[in-house]
Amino acid sequence: PLPIFCGGHFPPLFSNVGEVGLSLTESCFGVSTAMVAPPMAPSFPSPPSLPTATASMLSSSYGCCPSLGLLQLIPAFYPRSFRLSVQCAMTDSLTWNGRSIVPTFHTQQTQNLSGSFNTKDVRDLFLQGTNDNRLRIFSGTANLPLAQEIACYMGLGLGKINIKRFADGEIYVQLQESVRGCDVFLVQPTCPPANENLMELLVMIDACRRASAKMITTVIPYFGYARADRKIHGRESIAAKLVANLITEAGANRVLACDLHSGQSMGYFDIPVDHVYGQPVILDYLASKMISSQDLVVVSPDVGGVARARAFAKKLSDAPLAIVDKRRQGHNVAEVMNLIGDVKGKVAVMVDDMIDTAGTIANGAALLHQEGAREVYACSTHAVFSPPAIERLSGGLFQEVIITNTIPVKEINYFPQLTVLSVANLLGETIWRVHDDSSAGFDWHSSLGID
Numbered sequence: 001p002l003p004i005f006c007g008g009h010f011p012p013l014f015s016n017v018g019e020v021g022l023s024l025t026e027s028c029f030g031v032s033t034a035m036v037a038p039p040m041a042p043s044f045p046s047p048p049s050l051p052t053a054t055a056s057m058l059s060s061s062y063g064c065c066p067s068l069g070l071l072q073l074i075p076a077f078y079p080r081s082f083r084l085s086v087q088c089a090m091t092d093s094l095t096w097n098g099r100s101i102v103p104t105f106h107t108q109q110t111q112n113l114s115g116s117f118n119t120k121d122v123r124d125l126f127l128q129g130t131n132d133n134r135l136r137i138f139s140g141t142a143n144l145p146l147a148q149e150i151a152c153y154m155g156l157g158l159g160k161i162n163i164k165r166f167a168d169g170e171i172y173v174q175l176q177e178s179v180r181g182c183d184v185f186l187v188q189p190t191c192p193p194a195n196e197n198l199m200e201l202l203v204m205i206d207a208c209r210r211a212s213a214k215m216i217t218t219v220i221p222y223f224g225y226a227r228a229d230r231k232i233h234g235r236e237s238i239a240a241k242l243v244a245n246l247i248t249e250a251g252a253n254r255v256l257a258c259d260l261h262s263g264q265s266m267g268y269f270d271i272p273v274d275h276v277y278g279q280p281v282i283l284d285y286l287a288s289k290m291i292s293s294q295d296l297v298v299v300s301p302d303v304g305g306v307a308r309a310r311a312f313a314k315k316l317s318d319a320p321l322a323i324v325d326k327r328r329q330g331h332n333v334a335e336v337m338n339l340i341g342d343v344k345g346k347v348a349v350m351v352d353d354m355i356d357t358a359g360t361i362a363n364g365a366a367l368l369h370q371e372g373a374r375e376v377y378a379c380s381t382h383a384v385f386s387p388p389a390i391e392r393l394s395g396g397l398f399q400e401v402i403i404t405n406t407i408p409v410k411e412i413n414y415f416p417q418l419t420v421l422s423v424a425n426l427l428g429e430t431i432w433r434v435h436d437d438s439s440a441g442f443d444w445h446s447s448l449g450i451d
Helices: 107-111 119-129 144-154 194-210 239-250 263-268 279-288 303-315 359-370 389-393 424-435 443-448
Strands: 135-139 161-165 171-175 183-187 215-220 254-258 273-276 296-300 321-330 333-340 347-355 375-383 400-404 418-421
Touching: 135 144, 144 183, 144 424, 161 194, 171 194, 183 194, 183 424, 194 215, 194 239, 215 424, 239 263, 254 424, 263 273, 273 424, 279 303, 279 375, 279 400, 279 418, 296 303, 303 321, 303 347, 321 359, 333 359, 347 359, 359 375, 359 389
Parallel strands: 135 183, 183 215, 215 254, 254 273, 296 321, 296 347, 347 375, 375 400, 400 418
Antiparallel strands: 161 171, 321 333
16 A cells, blocks of 8 residues: 655644554555655644644654655654654545645644544645645656556646657657646656657657746656766767756756666766665565575675675675676676675575666576575666566576566566565655755665665
8 A cells, every 4th residue: 555645745633543644545545554744834833832632642752664665754853752643534535626635734723633534524624725736747658657656655646648659650748737837747767668768758848848847857767778878889879978968958957867877877967866776675675584684695796786786785784795707798698707705505685776688697696506595586676678588587596586666567577586666655755855845865764865
């Protein structure tokens, strides 16, 4: 289940349920277990002025759970001795004029509430203080499920947009609602087919610019062409810089990207770039498997990924590091040479930013088994899965292949060892912070890896 409201944008309602958290299922029916932040709004009372009945429900501590399955976000102005929460019994979705709405409660309203509350109570309070929401989220066709998860996390509906192809392949985009003066976020990874999705993103940006959007932020969970970030041989193009120029010139004001192939790609943009990492999602999942730190070793599948693997190992109880040395003979062709480090009898976790044809990571896994590794896990943020990746990954070399949903996985590409984790909460929280002009580096959120 995903929380429908989030991120410090509404004051809590109080009841006698003990701890704090607005609990909603993704369709707004019934009660779930996700924790939601109290607001950063002037109308919200400071802790000393909370009603006596409410104060008795505050627990003695709070924090940011590293699990991205739960949202426990506490605003900066709150003392660390407070944690707020609330429970609700929703019976239908909360909308006004066809759009999801974000509530604004006042002190006198919260004082009169006790126990659980129903949809009518909440809607009546919403309509007393609801202003037009200036945040809009639109999705391209590349990864609509992820965009829907992000919008659900944020308690918003996706903006209405018409995207179609003409008979000759040209792309047509029309926004079907006003974005004048709005803060617009366009969710569109440039995954395969890369050129189609990139061109669609550019046309979406142009449509928003010509519709007088105040700010246009492109949310690019997977940035295609990121591997063409430097010249290895003479007379090569640096396509990553070219794509950055195209996005900028189309009219984007900001870019939100996830796990860029290399850090220097951020410098190719002449506009601000917010770079988030998918590591916390994967780390949280691995922690749930209860693997002993004494049996764990983190492996970089090549020398270029050592920094990424070292950071990953540090967050896994400072696990030891091993490196696979390979020599690439051509594009998408890799040859494993030797292993630096000890993996005998250990659980090896291979970490990379993407899996394309899986040649690098499969050859590395074969070497790890030869060196005596007990189990091998593959962890990657971006699952490009170009043929013959599925055959290599499902061939028995891996105990589990852990990826995220920055790129949609086709149904035919699923195999028993594959686990897909969602980055919707991570991206949704970052969008809120960009929209609110708030820092993404508060100490209790530092584990999210948001720059």
